[in-house]
Amino acid sequence: MSKSIMEWVDARLPITELVKSQTTEYPTPRNLNYWWNFGSLALFILIVMILTGLFLAMHYKPDANQAFDVVEHIMRDVNYGWLLRYLHANGATFFFMAIYIHILRGMYYGSYRAPREILWWFGIIIFFLMMATAFMGYVLPWGQMSYWGAAVITNLMSAIPVVGGDLVVWIWGGFAVGDPTLNRFFALHFLLPFVIFAVVFIHMWALHAVHSNNPDGIDPDFKKDGIPFHPYYVIKDLYGVGVFLLVYCAFVFFQPNFFLEPDNYIPANPMQTPAHIVPEWYFLPFYAILRSIDFLGSYSKLAGVIAMVLAIAILFVLPFLDRSPVRSFRYRPLSRQIFWIFVIDCFILGWVGYNPADATRFNGALPLIAVGRTCTAIYFGYFVLLWFITAFDIEKPKPLPKSL
Amino acid sequence: MSAIAHAPHHAHAPEPAAPEEENRRDFLILATSAVGAAGVAGAAWPFIRSWSPSADVLSQATTEIDVSTLAKGQMITVPWQGKPVFILRRTDEQIAAAKQGDSEKLPDPAKDSERTQKPDILVLLALCTHLGCVPQPIGTGNFGGFLCPCHGSHYDTSGRIRQGPAPKNLEVPFYTFKSDNVLVIGKVAG
């Protein structure tokens, strides 16, 4: 009976065929390590964010006079409103953690190399969309950090020559960040996650066309070294989700404000900027790059913005910068070293971004702006150096295994 | 690095396990699935509950009114759960008219004594049982009671339907006397 129903459906919508080709018979390398868990984990978090966000939107009001109060109404009056909000606010943090690990994994194992360029590009587009979504979401509670974060980031647009000033006014819908800004940011914050979801679909479509890379970075013989996605990676990913939920829920239930700034519990006040404003931690390295360009006089502002955008956009050309015959850094000693320098450099940039612009260390002997400039140079230096050592065969890769 | 421990497969599960091991595996997978499904159901609960009336709405589930200042024949309209409620301190004539109505042939029979806790205080949910309009104050309709202007329903001094299209008497909301003069409409929710 159920068999004939399935046949009837399959003749019209080939579900069985899809499930077979994409899961139970979709071949995956058998040697993927736990760093490969973070892609599906990011998808899981995206779903959590969309669900909690949807239910928060049912109580939220994008009105400059009510937004702050209504967030407290959610926290206090709505049944489990505190849970929805803390899941959502901390979810953003863990979404970025998963995505950063996912990106770095791709960089380390050469997952951006041919034939995975388009897969990689759509990943970067997702990252850009996530940053836009997170930024606009952070504005919605309408606290001091929300307000001044929005003011500072939208003001970046004013660096664009000729049209910059008008552009900022257009984005604000007024002469400062205000009610119209909040309204449009809410609408976009609601829309963009679904756009992300659609791009994730393309990302996965591209993935299933070229198949997963693997830690050895060689093209596997799936007849010999392939295992089906289901049940092997389904259960491995689910186990990863379990471990993730333990960490995530520990923060949500016991330290929900750890990643939030106290200033955002003060209602937005356009007349007074907090003493020290910082973006959310996931923007800090890019914020540090923005601030580190301060030596070009009147061009500094524009150059800073360009450097910040370039810091991410440069990932688009990474597939062409890397000329090594070998994908995985496992077999590329020099690339591996500069990779770890790059990772540490990103953390230092984040730390610089967290500190005030004029902060110093060692009794003023070490201004952090100098650290920021050096680290910015190292950040871009990674890409130049990677190109240099691979284009001129300076790196001698270790021998690759014949199979996985 | 050899392939899967046993025979090579093209994207297929490795060799099936021995039967008893298979059973144990089945049980483990079944138990894990059950625990996981319970978790998903549990996680759905906060989302479902977030639609129920929130604390600030529930705090308006009851309305407290001091009726000591109401003079005989005076009527006030108070909001209760977002709906209008008439509170009338009836005159002796209005009480007498209501008692007299007890013996009339009524579309929706009810005794006046069942509709009031104290004879002089009448509490009515002021929504016409026809199509939900708010009737006009006391004395506007026939029988000395309330007229619903929308479709001409007449309610008497006990709020009972006497004439017109409405099928039922005006509803008497749940209320209690907290003290002699303080009326609490509604039940404490949650």
Place this chain on the structure above:
Amino acid sequence: MNPIAFLRTVALAAVLVLPLSARASSGGPPLPQQNWGFLGIFGQFDNAALKRGATVAVQVCMACHSIKYIKFDQLKQIGFSDPEVIALAESQSHTKKDRMLSAMDPTSAKDSFGVVPPDLSLMTKARKGYEDYTHAILTGYLTDADRQLVDRVMADQKLDEKEMLELASALGVDAHQPDKVKETLKRIQEGGNFNKYFPGNFLAMPQPMSDGAVSYSDGVENSLKQMAHDVTSFLAWAAEPTLMERKSLGVNVMLYLVVLTVMLFAVKRRIWAKVEH
């Protein structure tokens, strides 16, 4: 994962967390860490302390500050009876259904203090240092003994070494920077409200209370330190009345997740048993 790779991961995790936990301080002496029983996974609010704190909040704080996200009625949640709630509300010319709004209107507050006193509903979440900050501000004003020292210095009387150190500690400044001490003392003399824990040291709020300002009915000593502790606890409750619900649900969720994750791990191991990887 080999040991070296593991160590590298741990080191990276440490680098990630360090800059986040190293909260930038605004200068001045470090906030004294208080013992808050309601923090921690199993910490509970002490209702007796919350009730004392609510009394302090109503009698002292609400002269100028509102606690607008709490209604008097909600005080029943921390153990007040209905008549007690009504009495508290009526002492501020409110009914029990009203929000805890100060009788002082914002305009006249701005006229007398130069600023609108901030709402206290979220105070313990809205400042770096959280509960410790609120407690520190309430106890960071000069004591009468400190003031005598200040007066003596300004009258050009010599202080001995011990008194100098006492004064420096009360001011929260380095005794070896006499210029800075002098300038601070001058501003105090001119009538500024000095508080050693407030960023910038001078704030619009005069010392709100001192020992014995509020009488306690439960026999607990009404010292400044005790009252500051009680009212801060109360404000922590007001900032997040769902705190206990959150933590008790959290414990159950964590227990469940441990079971689920262990089971998923077992299934994973079993399914992967036949695959060399």
